[in-house]
Amino acid sequence: MTWRPTALNISFLTVVGWALFLTVVTGRVELAVVAVPAIVALVAGRRPGAPPAWRIHRELSTARLLEDECVTVTVTLRGEGALPLVELLEPLPPRVGLERGSNHAFFTLPAGREIRWTFELRGVGRQHLRLEGPYVRVWGPLGLAAAEARHRAPVTAAVYPRHAPIRYLPHPRRTQTFVGNYVSPTQGAGIEPGDIRPFAPGDQIRHVNWRATLKLGALHVTRHHQERNADVVLLLDTLSEVGPDGETVVDAAARGAAALAAAYLARKDRVGLIEYGGQPRWVRPGAGRAHLERLLDTLLSASVVFTYVNRDLDLVPPRILPPQALVVALSPLLDRRFVRAATDLAARGFDLLVIAVSPVPAARAAARRSAVADVAARLWALERRAELEEYRRHGLTIVEWDGAEPLDAVLAAWSRRSRRRVLAG
Amino acid sequence: MMRLAAMVLLAVVAALPLGVRPSTPPVTWLAVAALAVGGVGVVAWSVPVVTAAGSLVVIAYALALAIAGAADDSLTAIVLGAALVLLLALVHFGGRVRGAMIGPSVIASQARQWLAVVGLGAVAAVVLAAVATPLGVALRRATLPMVVIAAALGAVLTVAGVIALVAREGSRDPES
Numbered sequence: 001m002t003w004r005p006t007a008l009n010i011s012f013l014t015v016v017g018w019a020l021f022l023t024v025v026t027g028r029v030e031l032a033v034v035a036v037p038a039i040v041a042l043v044a045g046r047r048p049g050a051p052p053a054w055r056i057h058r059e060l061s062t063a064r065l066l067e068d069e070c071v072t073v074t075v076t077l078r079g080e081g082a083l084p085l086v087e088l089l090e091p092l093p094p095r096v097g098l099e100r101g102s103n104h105a106f107f108t109l110p111a112g113r114e115i116r117w118t119f120e121l122r123g124v125g126r127q128h129l130r131l132e133g134p135y136v137r138v139w140g141p142l143g144l145a146a147a148e149a150r151h152r153a154p155v156t157a158a159v160y161p162r163h164a165p166i167r168y169l170p171h172p173r174r175t176q177t178f179v180g181n182y183v184s185p186t187q188g189a190g191i192e193p194g195d196i197r198p199f200a201p202g203d204q205i206r207h208v209n210w211r212a213t214l215k216l217g218a219l220h221v222t223r224h225h226q227e228r229n230a231d232v233v234l235l236l237d238t239l240s241e242v243g244p245d246g247e248t249v250v251d252a253a254a255r256g257a258a259a260l261a262a263a264y265l266a267r268k269d270r271v272g273l274i275e276y277g278g279q280p281r282w283v284r285p286g287a288g289r290a291h292l293e294r295l296l297d298t299l300l301s302a303s304v305v306f307t308y309v310n311r312d313l314d315l316v317p318p319r320i321l322p323p324q325a326l327v328v329a330l331s332p333l334l335d336r337r338f339v340r341a342a343t344d345l346a347a348r349g350f351d352l353l354v355i356a357v358s359p360v361p362a363a364r365a366a367a368r369r370s371a372v373a374d375v376a377a378r379l380w381a382l383e384r385r386a387e388l389e390e391y392r393r394h395g396l397t398i399v400e401w402d403g404a405e406p407l408d409a410v411l412a413a414w415s416r417r418s419r420r421r422v423l424a425g
Numbered sequence: 426m427m428r429l430a431a432m433v434l435l436a437v438v439a440a441l442p443l444g445v446r447p448s449t450p451p452v453t454w455l456a457v458a459a460l461a462v463g464g465v466g467v468v469a470w471s472v473p474v475v476t477a478a479g480s481l482v483v484i485a486y487a488l489a490l491a492i493a494g495a496a497d498d499s500l501t502a503i504v505l506g507a508a509l510v511l512l513l514a515l516v517h518f519g520g521r522v523r524g525a526m527i528g529p530s531v532i533a534s535q536a537r538q539w540l541a542v543v544g545l546g547a548v549a550a551v552v553l554a555a556v557a558t559p560l561g562v563a564l565r566r567a568t569l570p571m572v573v574i575a576a577a578l579g580a581v582l583t584v585a586g587v588i589a590l591v592a593r594e595g596s597r598d599p600e601s
Contacts, residue, residue, distance in 0.1 A: 008517045011476040013588065015509055018480045020580035022487035024573060029557040030502035031487055032580075036553050037506040037546025039583065041514075044542045084534060087521070106521075107528035108535075115528060141538050142514045143521065 001051055001138070001149040008143050009045070012038045045144025052081025052111070054136065056151045064293075067162040067255075070099045070120045073155075075134065077107065078114035085139040088117065095246045096129060097122045123159030125246030126254055126300050130156045160296040161251070163259035168412040169267070172230035172326035173351040180229025180268040190224040197223060231272070231285045231322045232264045234295075237331030237338045238277030241304045243362025252357050252403030253330035254299045259407055260328055261295045272320055273298055276313070276338060278305030282320045313341045327352045332359040333398075339391065346395045355410075356388060358402045427519045427532075428467060434512040435463040435475075438482050441505045445498060446489035455485035463512075470520035472513065479509050499554035506550055507543045514539050 019035035022028075054077060061072035075088065090103040101119030109115055123129050133152040140146065175184045183192045196212050199219035212220040234257045241248040257273065264271045265287060272285035273295050283291075283298050313321065321327070327345060331338050333356050346352045360381045367373045388398050399414045401407060439460040446452050463478030465471075486505060490498075518535060 006517075008472060008513065011472050011479075011513050011517075012510070013584065014476050015479050015483060015513070017584050018483045019506075020583060022483065024577045024580050026487050026491045027573075027576070028487070028490045029554070030490060030498055031483070032557070033499050033502035033550045033554050034483060034486065034506040034509070035583075036550035037503070037510045037543055040546035040549045041510050041542050044545060084538060085531065087525070089525075102524065102526040104525035105528060106525055106531050108531045117526070117528075119526075139521075142510075142542055143517045 001147045003145045003147050051138045051147040054079050060157050064158050070122050075117045079109040082111040083109040087137040088134045090134040095124045126161040127159045161255040161258040163262045166263040166408045168415050170353050174324040175228035175230050178229045184226040184228040186226045187223045188226040190227045192225040194223040194225045196220050230269045231325035233272040233325045233327045235329040236275050239335035242359040244366045249332040249357045249359050256330050256407050275302050278307035329354045332357045354398045361402050431467045431515045438508045442485035442489045446493040452489045472517050475516045503550045507547050
């Protein structure tokens with residue numbers, strides 16, 4: 001780091017030049033006197049040698065946060081020598097907003113002292129938030145010289161997609177062998193009462209149904225339904241995306257997938273994830289908090305990778321996509337390859353639910369507001385509705401979601417509708 | 426607060442030529458123009474615009490001195506020079522810190538630094554003014570072209586010296 005003259009020197013030289021020129025022209029010594037303070041300032045502004053050394057330490061308050069949550073950046077600056085004026089600027093990456101404080105600061109630091117500077121950032125959209133390091137500029141007297149360097153020491157935090165709680169989860173048709181929250185048709189150990197049968201040797205006394213025993217005149221026991229968990233595979237479509245950066249349909253789908261994963265894992269289900277796109281990636285179904293983080297990490301980097309290669313879901317091993325699993329697909333249904341894959345899964349007997357993330361609001365947000373755009377959006381919405389009806393006729397169960405309203409509300413309305421349909425026969 | 430201080434300094438700087446030769450049309454026009462241009466510069470925290478205003482003030486001051494033909498007025502010249510340095514430093518600082526967080530004691534430390542430099546400049550100006558008066562008397566018998574050539578040479582050498590000083594510092598940095 002070395003001293004460099006700033007543009008202010010030119011300003012001072014201009015004033016000095018005018019004053020001395022006019023001294024000669026007018027022959028008045030007062031004009032030379034006008035130039036003297038500026039000349040003295042130019043000489044005093046010289047900085048011999050290297051600027052004083054400094055040390056910077058930066059840390060983030062957390063390494064993991066959800067979208068729209070804040071992270072506090074703490075910068076500790078220590079001057080080895082006296083720093084009369086030091087400027088720090090932490091450049092912010094795109095889709096990171098300043099919530100509190102400023103990412104640009106000026107300090108005066110005596111030798112050997114340190115100063116702490118904090119500011120809060122908000123992650124807008126899922127991302128790997130990475131702060132490369134601040135620019136440090138040490139200013140000489142009057143701002144006539146400056147020494148600048150960049151302190152490159154990246155600090156990172158993962159901004160996971162936010163997940164709103166979901167109460168109305170789509171129920172799987174089939175359950176697995178592990179204990180969970182679904183009442184299985186199979187009788188066994190559980191707390192949900194099932195059939196009544198005559199007492200047999202080996203039955204526990206606490207299972208005796210005394211009312212039935214008295215009525216029927218022989219010992220009867222109550223059987224119970226087993227409570228089992230389910231395998232849920234979230235199928236995320238990353239073949240295409242629409243919308244402004246950070247608010248695309250893939251972002252909305254990732255948010256939905258995160259919410260579903262958190263809700264199913266809270267019910268002791270095993271949740272897997274398949275990112276169906278240019279570069280298919282998957283996470284094997286699993287349970288627990290650590291698994292949720294694994295899923296969120298995968299969702300964090302889910303993005304559209306363009307390719308002409310058409311990969312089929314047949315390539316996905318059965319341990320990733322178990323035949324008994326409930327498959328919840330989140331897709332804008334813009335790419336025919338995904339529609340084909342979903343139809344194929346449904347035809348193969350998979351318990352499949354497609355959450356169709358509407359691309360219309362996202363495209364509308366990306367486009368300029370105009371009457372023509374409004375009409376086009378309305379026409380697209382109509383066309384899309386007809387398309388979804390067509391897919392439904394092909395055996396797909398589709399729930400429409402615009403990406404903005406809570407997914408829980410959409411799923412609640414859908415489960416109410418499907419219950420009514422079942423009751424109506 | 427800083428903007429107000431800069432406005433006050435600008436008003437002082439623009440008023441000084443009028444103090445030498447009040448209500449003389451070219452001087453007044455130039456002073457008003459300098460005030461307007463400088464006002465824009467202060468509002469926008471633009472050093473080049475304020476430099477232009479400062480140059481206009483120096484021209485107005487030279488014009489006022491030439492028209493008035495008054496006796497030596499070194500005090501006004503010292504105040505003008507010091508105020509111009511302060512104004513430029515203040516506008517430069519204001520532009521730099523705009524929107525940034527300013528730590529404790531930054532303003533006080535800067536003000537101390539500016540006043541020290543300007544004070545040094547004022548002392549140097551007083552010394553120059555004191556030396557110039559007897560020098561002027563001594564040169565009164567010299568022929569005018571000789572004085573003009575010597576003065577021009579001195580002015581050119583001063584500016585060249587300062588430029589060389591600044592350029593040498595710039596060339597030390599391998600990136601520059």
